[in-house]
Amino acid sequence: MDDFKEKVIWYKRFPHIYVILFAIILLSAGLTWIIPAGEFLRAEVPGTARKVIVPNTYKVIESSGATIFEIFKAIPLGLRMSSDIIFLILISSGAFKVIQSTGAIENALGVFLNKVNKIKNGGVVTIWITTFLFSILGIIVGPEIQIPFTLIGVSIALGLGYDLIVGLAMVMAAGGIGFATAPTTMSTVGTAGIIGGLPLFSGAGLRSLYWLASTSVVAIYITFYAIKIKKNPNLSLVKNANLDGLKLNKELTDYSISKQDIKVLLVLLGIFVMLIVGPLKFKWYLIEVSATFLIGGIVAGFVGGYNINKTIDIFVKGAGEMMMAAFIVGLGRAIQVILEDGRIMDTIIHILSEPLQKFGPISAGILMTFVHGVINVFIPSGSGQAAATMPIMFPLGDLLGITRQTSILAFQIGDGITNIIYPTLGSVMAMCAIARVSFEKWVKFALKLVLLLYITGWIFLVIAIKINWGPF
Incomplete structure (x- = not known):
């Protein structure tokens, strides 16, 4: 009987x-043999270096199915193309390890949570x-830069008596939706607006309301789950997770903050602060952010009383612990490499967009969201998809009155x-790995949230169509 029970508990052998990402790479390679290769002509957007598709120029070209060698070649290519994110993960994790090792973060969280738990x-x-x-x-810097803060979110959640998923959701779901619904994000709204000939970040009023509503949905969803699992921990999706090194080590009443802790916390x-100021004022992105973490890690070691050798040893250990998460990013990018080399990306876009012409404005608008959602599997870059x-x-x-x-x-x-x-987005897989939440458990938690967020988006979409929103 026990053997039978073990056999039917499928998720224990997930x-x-x-393996999941490599299976998607194999599937993508298979598609290059099934879907005809094709391409649109492309033209440069005035004032930018970006090339965009020219409508009504799609043509079928000679197919080039991925070979076995090209499948494996795509992995190191994906790693190379994702090097900025990979280095950010390694460097920021090393810096955080130095900061964490001083005990300043744990002491601050202990004091904070001790006070919070006394409040109704x-x-x-x-x-x-x-x-x-x-x-x-997420509005300011995007989801990738939030990767190292996952540990703080998890520690806060555990200190409040919740689980790993609550901590992961407060960072990843919130940051992701902030970026997704942002009224002023250059890589998505800005790029799309330039392509459409609209004033930069126009329509920010309605988009701000959409961001507020979407973020509130995320907070409500996390809250209901957190209350449920606090009342009955057996309902947690990760009730048997390994919490070693993630939860606080002492009773909350035993924590205090020293002068040295204050220096490290500063x-x-x-x-x-520089993660906010740098991108906004100096147009920083991943490389500059990585440099910021590197400087921060060195300074934290110094004010924490470490000599340079100890700082380096801790830094290297922290970076090494994130190698799995870093490689996940490269594997996710390898999927895009396969599809681009197989020349089927434009065919997928062509196939998905053609049927939209048969629907009315509201139906077509909602279907557009599905089309973008499907394409997002293959082109996880917001600016790339735009x-x-x-x-x-x-x-x-324009033809449909939208x-x-x-x-x-x-x-x-x-x-x-x-x-x-989506597993093809490297930051999602990296943050799940850092939080020790398996991808299937995260999807089980987040799937209903995604549906609620779609419904929220559709409400705003219908309003926009009904009021004939904005220029053009």
């Missing part, structure tokens, strides 16, 4: 995430504050919401 509904208030904080950060605050799809979606929208502002909203919904559950 494949390693590397303090845990719920903390969930909302943390969710909105990372959603705002370094962490400095890193956080360049590949919006030159087609804008003329389709304004270009509304077409961008449909793009935001489809491209962004699915980011939090």
